[in-house]
Amino acid sequence: MNEKIGLVVSDFNADITHLMAKIAEEHAKFLGAKVTRTIRVPGAFDMPLAVKKLMESRQIDGVVTLGAVIEGDTDHDSIVANNAARKITDLSVQYGKPAGMGISGPKMTRADGVKRLESYAKRSVESCVKLIRRLR
Helix, strand or coil: CCEEEEEECCCCHHHHHHHHHHHHHHHHCCCCCCEEEEEEEHHHHHHHHHHCCCCCCCCCCCEEEEECCCCCCCHHHHHHHHHHHHHHHHHHHHCCCCCCEEEEECCHHHHHHHHHHHHHHHHHHHHHHHHHHHHH
């Protein structure tokens, strides 16, 4: 209990992601964990640097990333989501701390993002908290 979690929240598609952050904070509290620091970044592609900063802190047991990558006219959404996921996973392994992946998309409409915001927020917090507990 008392797991300390850092949130990294994308400002891109803020109508979705800021609500995800509120839900994530509430769910962390429900699980007996606490969000101790939140870093907002421009977009999902920008998350790894903030994740690294949080992972370096002794005051953080794990990190949850929250973003919504909406499909556009090009493959940009796939490039953003895939590269962010790969680097965030690498940082989790490097620092030995969980990173809950709450980035929805790619190949997702705005309506899909709205439908998924609660489940992605809750599942990413839950997976982070469970893994912190199991690794202790």
